[in-house]
């Protein structure tokens with residue numbers, strides 16, 4: 001429950017200095033004033049601040065984006081960002097007030113889905129966000145690994161070019177590719193500036209970005225220079241690898257693996273990145289998994305029909321949602337030929353689950369059958385959880401390649 005001394009409103013241009021100070025201090029960062037890269041994408045009319053009297057003590061923003069959902073469709077999504085509370089004002093309901101204002105506002109605007117990257121794993125489930133809506137694999141591999149004999153590398157020439165030369169091609173390629181990848185987002189010019197920010201302060205001690213183009217894809221990476229008397233062993237840190245064809249993916253990986261003076265490659269990539277099956281010795285690829293997007297179904301009856309499903313089902317879902325109570329209660333969820341309809345019903349429930357569980361499963365990330373084993377989903381009619389699990393799964397794991 002929020003402290004009654006608190007008030008909340010959207011921000012104006014004159015609030016930006018305080019807004020940036022609060023978020024910098026909350027993230028243990030240096031305030032950057034006008035230099036903050038987040039200014040390039042912040043939508044003032046969707047950014048909220050909480051005040052204790054005249055003092056700004058909390059911030060949060062929503063970015064109006066589009067996400068690719070199963071079936072290759074695009075759905076509007078509120079990308080929640082810069083949720084911060086000034087040190088000294090925590091644990092008195094500031095973040096909860098921000099979350100409630102955002103989600104109720106999205107409901108009134110008819111925006112069906114919210115997504116975020118969580119700074120800590122214990123914050124967002126209470127607000128109905130589901131973990132592992134998309135996952136990440138953090139891969140580290142030695143260069144010069146051979147491919148499995150069946151992997152064909154083409155003789156296409158890959159060109160390393162300047163940022164200015166690369167940008168137009170990258171914009172066009174990304175725009176086509178993101179429409180085919182579940183979990184990928186659209187980008188405006190400001191998004192590119194944030195995602196590929198390349199000032200000294202953005203580099204974390206690594207080199208500036210390098211850009212390499214293939215006719216059907218591109219790779220962006222930084223270099224961490226390293227080496228000793230045994231020879232050079234610089235690290236290539238891949239920022240994004242975006243390809244329209246599988247051949248380009250193979251060719252660009254080969255380009256990186258064959259880079260002279262480099263000893264290893266690191267890449268935060270899709271959970272099911274095919275590289276593990278491309279190389280001759282998959283154990284040489286060290287892999288650590290992490291949650292990526294957390295997803296919140298804001299309006300269940302608007303959100304569920306937005307995507308396509310893998311098989312037919314007909315189940316009554318009893319949904320628990322105290323934070324967004326308009327979703328609570330029983331819904332008949334029917335899929336025919338991949339298309340879903342959702343309607344209120346008085347029929348008995350086949351499955352009970354909460355909003356966060358539904359959010360985890362929505363893109364085909366977490367499996368409802370696994371959530372049942374975790375006691376997050378309860379089956380009342382045998383067979384329904386398995387049927388729903390299969391309906392929600394896609395051919396690939398969902399993946400979101402950018403942190404916003």
Ligand SMILES: CC(=O)SCCNC(=O)CCNC(=O)[C@H](O)C(C)(C)COP(=O)(O)OP(=O)(O)OC[C@H]1O[C@@H](n2cnc3c(N)ncnc32)[C@H](O)[C@@H]1OP(=O)(O)O
Pocket residue numbers: 001026027080081082083084085086089090091092093094095096097116117118119120122123126
């Ligand atoms: C999408 C993003 O922007 S992710 C970035 C999130 N921001 C940060 O990590 C910056 C540093 N942290 C902060 O600014 C703050 O601690 C926040 C935003 C995480 C939480 O703000 P607060 O105003 O303290 O949260 P609030 O008081 O509303 O807490 C609500 C509940 O969540 C719990 N909670 C809040 N933060 C945390 C946390 N980091 N770990 C565990 N529990 C937490 C509270 O204990 C409380 O639980 P209760 O309802 O059972 O009493």
